[in-house]
Amino acid sequence: MTTRVIDLATEGVRGLNAALHADKAHKHWQVLNPAGLHSIAVGIDAPTTVEIDGHVGYYCAGMNKHASVTVKGNAGVGVAENMMSGRVHVLGDASQAAGATAHGGSLIIDGNASARCGISMKGVDILVKGNIGHMSAFMAQAGTLTVLGNAGDALGDSIYEAKIFVRGTVAGLGADCIEKEMRDEHKALLFGRLKAAGLDGQVDVGEFRRYGSARKLYNFTTDNLDAY
Amino acid sequence: MSSYHNPHTFPRKSAAFDDYALSEIRRAAATGLYDIRGGGAKRKVPHLDDLLFLGASMSRYPLEGYREKCGTNVILGDRFAKKPIELKIPVTIAGMSFGSLSAEAKEALGRGASAMGTSTTTGDGGMTPEERGHSSILVYQYLPSRYGMNPDDLRKADAIEVVVGQGAKPGGGGMLLGQKISERVAEMRCLPQGIDQRSACRHPDWTGPDDLEIKIEELREITDWQKPIYVKIGAARPYYDTALAVKAGADVVVLDGMQGGTAATQEVFIEHVGLPLLAAIRPAVQALQDLGMHRKVQLIVSGGIRNGADVAKCLALGADAVSIGTAALVALGDNDPVHETEYRTLGTTAGAYDDWHEGRDPAGITTQDPMLAKRLDPVLAGRRLANYLAVLALEAQTIARACGKSHVHNLEPEDLVALTVEAAAMAKVPLAGTDWIPGNESRGRGPY
Numbered sequence: 001m002t003t004r005v006i007d008l009a010t011e012g013v014r015g016l017n018a019a020l021h022a023d024k025a026h027k028h029w030q031v032l033n034p035a036g037l038h039s040i041a042v043g044i045d046a047p048t049t050v051e052i053d054g055h056v057g058y059y060c061a062g063m064n065k066h067a068s069v070t071v072k073g074n075a076g077v078g079v080a081e082n083m084m085s086g087r088v089h090v091l092g093d094a095s096q097a098a099g100a101t102a103h104g105g106s107l108i109i110d111g112n113a114s115a116r117c118g119i120s121m122k123g124v125d126i127l128v129k130g131n132i133g134h135m136s137a138f139m140a141q142a143g144t145l146t147v148l149g150n151a152g153d154a155l156g157d158s159i160y161e162a163k164i165f166v167r168g169t170v171a172g173l174g175a176d177c178i179e180k181e182m183r184d185e186h187k188a189l190l191f192g193r194l195k196a197a198g199l200d201g202q203v204d205v206g207e208f209r210r211y212g213s214a215r216k217l218y219n220f221t222t223d224n225l226d227a228y
Numbered sequence: 229m230s231s232y233h234n235p236h237t238f239p240r241k242s243a244a245f246d247d248y249a250l251s252e253i254r255r256a257a258a259t260g261l262y263d264i265r266g267g268g269a270k271r272k273v274p275h276l277d278d279l280l281f282l283g284a285s286m287s288r289y290p291l292e293g294y295r296e297k298c299g300t301n302v303i304l305g306d307r308f309a310k311k312p313i314e315l316k317i318p319v320t321i322a323g324m325s326f327g328s329l330s331a332e333a334k335e336a337l338g339r340g341a342s343a344m345g346t347s348t349t350t351g352d353g354g355m356t357p358e359e360r361g362h363s364s365i366l367v368y369q370y371l372p373s374r375y376g377m378n379p380d381d382l383r384k385a386d387a388i389e390v391v392v393g394q395g396a397k398p399g400g401g402g403m404l405l406g407q408k409i410s411e412r413v414a415e416m417r418c419l420p421q422g423i424d425q426r427s428a429c430r431h432p433d434w435t436g437p438d439d440l441e442i443k444i445e446e447l448r449e450i451t452d453w454q455k456p457i458y459v460k461i462g463a464a465r466p467y468y469d470t471a472l473a474v475k476a477g478a479d480v481v482v483l484d485g486m487q488g489g490t491a492a493t494q495e496v497f498i499e500h501v502g503l504p505l506l507a508a509i510r511p512a513v514q515a516l517q518d519l520g521m522h523r524k525v526q527l528i529v530s531g532g533i534r535n536g537a538d539v540a541k542c543l544a545l546g547a548d549a550v551s552i553g554t555a556a557l558v559a560l561g562d563n564d565p566v567h568e569t570e571y572r573t574l575g576t577t578a579g580a581y582d583d584w585h586e587g588r589d590p591a592g593i594t595t596q597d598p599m600l601a602k603r604l605d606p607v608l609a610g611r612r613l614a615n616y617l618a619v620l621a622l623e624a625q626t627i628a629r630a631c632g633k634s635h636v637h638n639l640e641p642e643d644l645v646a647l648t649v650e651a652a653a654m655a656k657v658p659l660a661g662t663d664w665i666p667g668n669e670s671r672g673r674g675p676y
C-alpha cells in the first residue's frame with residue numbers, strides 16, 4: 001500500500017482536506033507537522049487510514065465517515081465531533097467535547113479527556129483509558145462511554161439512552177443520571193467495547209459500574225421541579 | 229322608612245390584572261407549570277407599523293408603478309463562499325423544524341419558495357428528503373442539538389445556518405413535547421419516541437465568538453468552502469452580536485426579533501426576553517457599517533413580517549432581505565377561520581390558536597398526526613405560499629417605485645419617518661413632521 005504524505009507546513013489544512021475529499025481511492029495518508037492546527041482531516045468520506053504525526057487543534061476528524069484516523073499526539077477541542085462512522089484514535093490526551101454529538105464509529109483516547117467528553121453523543125462508542133472531566137455525557141442520547149479511570153462532576157447530566165461505564169471513581173452524577181445494575185447484557189456490551197479497543201484480557205468488566213438515565217425527566221411534571 | 233342605598237360604581241377591570249393575566253394566574257394555580265405555546269410575542273410592542281414612507285414629491289422622482297424596472301434580487305454569501313446564493317425576491321422562508329411541522333407542510337414551504345425563486349430553511353431535527361427535493365435553494369441549520377446533523381446533508385445544502393439564538397427566545401433551546409415525537413421524528417433525532425425533548429441552548433463544542441470562528445472554518449473545510457455560512461441570532465445585543473458574527477467569519481447574519489414565532493416555548497420567555505425587530509435593525513446595520521461590511525456581509529431580518537410594507541421598511545433600514553415563519557404558515561392555512569368549529573373545541577379561536585406543541589392542529593400544519601397532516605395538500609398550499617410571496621415582492625416594489633428606487637435595496641432611512649417618539653428613537657428616523665431623531669444627540673458616543 002502506498003502512502004501519500006502531506007506536510008501541513010507547506011500544503012496547509014486546506015490542501016490536506018481538499019486532497020482527502022477528492023482522492024477517495026487513496027488508502028493511506030500520513031500528515032506531517034500538524035502543529036496544533038484546527039480542522040485537520042475533517043469531512044472524510046472514504047475507508048482510508050490517516051496517520052497524523054503530532055498534536056492537533058480543534059475538531060480533528062470532525063464528521064468523519066468510514067476513515068480510521070490516528071493522532072500521534074494530543075487533540076484539541078471536539079475531536080471526532082459528529083463522527084458518523086469509522087474510528088478515531090488519539091494516542092495522547094484530548095481536550096473538551098471529545099466525540100461531541102457523534103452518531104457512530106468509535107473514538108479511543110489513550111490518555112485523559114477533558115470536560116464534556118461525549119456531550120450530546122448520538123450513537124458513538126467512546127473509550128477513554130485515562131480520566132474524563134466534568135459534565136461528560138451531558139444530554140447523551142445513544143452509544144457508550146467507557147472510562148478506565150475516573151469521571152469528573154455532573155456525569156451524565158440530563159442523559160437520555162446512552163450507557164456509561166466507569167472503572168474508577170465518579171465525582172458526582174448530574175440530573176437524572178443514576179448508577180444502574182450491571183447485568184450480563186451490559187457486561188457483554190462492555191466486553192465488546194473493550195475488545196474493539198484491544199483491551200480484552202487486560203481489563204476486567206467486573207471492575208466497572210454502569211450509569212444511565214433514571215428517565216424521570218422524560219416527561220415534564222411539576223413533581224420534578226427540584227431536578228431542573 | 230326608606231333605607232339608604234349606596235350606589236355602585238361601574239364595574240371596572242384592572243388594566244394590570246386584565247382578563248388574560250387573571251386567566252394565567254388561575255392556569256398556573258391549577259397546574260403548577262408554566263405555560264408553553266407557539267408563536268411570537270403577542271402583546272403590543274413598537275413595530276414597523278410605527279413607520280411611514282414619505283414617497284416622492286418635488287425633490288424626488290418616482291418610477292412608473294407598473295413599467296419601470298425595480299429589481300428585487302439578492303445575492304447572499306459572496307464574502308467567502310465559492311457558490312453564493314441568488315434569491316429572486318428579498319424574502320426567504322425561515323428555519324422551522326420537521327417535527328414542529330409535518331412533512332407535508334415542509335414540502336409545501338419548499339414548493340412555494342421554489343416557485344418564487346427563493347430559499348427555505350431546515351430546522352431543529354434535520355433535513356428531510358421531502359424538503360430537499362422540493363426546495364431549489366435549501367439552507368441547512370446547524371443547531372446546538374445537532375439532531376440529524378450529518379455531513380451528507382451538509383454537502384447537499386445550498387447554505388449552512390449556524391443558529392446561536394432565536395428572537396422568540398434568545399438564550400433558550402428548542403422544545404418538542406412528547407405528543408409530537410413520532411417514530412420518524414424520534415429516529416431522526418436519535419431519541420426514544422414520545423418523550424419530551426428539550427434541545428440544548430448552548431452549542432456542545434464551542435463557546436464564544438473565538439471558538440465560533442474555528443467552528444465556521446471547520447464547516448467550510450468539510451464543504452470545501454463552497455457554501456455560504458449564515459449565523460442566526462436572536463435580537464438581544466444586536467450591535468455586538470452582529471459585529472462578533474462578522475468577526476467569526478459569517479457570510480450572512482440573520483437577526484430575529486421578539487415577535488418572531490417559535491414552535492414551542494414558555495410564554496414568559498416569548499413575551500419578556502429579547503428586542504422587537506424595530507429596535508434591532510439599526511444597531512445591526514451600524515455594526516456592519518462600522519466594520520465596513522454593510523452589503524458585503526448580508527443581513528437578513530425576521531420577526532413579525534406580514535406584508536410588503538414591512539419588507540420595504542426592513543430594507544430601508546438597511547437589511548438585505550427578510551425571512552418569514554408565521555406568515556408563511558398562515559399562507560399555507562394555519563389559523564384559518566374555516567376550522568373555527570375545531571378551534572372552539574380546542575378552547576380557542578381562529579387567529580389565536582397557538583398550542584402548536586400539542587400537535588392537534590386542525591389545519592394539519594404543526595402536527596405529526598398523519599390524519600391531521602393529510603389535510604394539507606402540499607401542492608395547493610405551496611401555490612398559496614407562492615402567491616403570498618409574490619404579493620410581498622409586488623408591494624415592496626410598489627413602495628420602492630413610489631420612492632423613486634430602481635431596486636428595493638436602494639430604499640434608505642431617509643425615505644422613512646416615525647409615528648411615535650419610541651419608533652423614531654429605535655429606527656433612528658425623524659418623528660413625522662419634525663426633524664427630531666430622539667437619541668441622535670448622543671451620536672458618536674458609541675454603540676447602543
Ligand SMILES: Cc1cc2nc3c(=O)[nH]c(=O)nc-3n(C[C@H](O)[C@H](O)[C@H](O)COP(=O)(O)O)c2cc1C
Binds near residue numbers: 391394554
Ligand atoms: C413552527 C415554527 C418552528 C420554528 N423552528 C425553528 C427552528 O427549528 N430553528 C430556528 O432557528 N428557528 C425556528 N423558528 C423561528 C423561525 O426560524 C423564525 O425565526 C421566525 O419564525 C421569524 O418570525 P415570524 O414567525 O414572525 O416570521 C420556528 C418558528 C416557527 C413558527
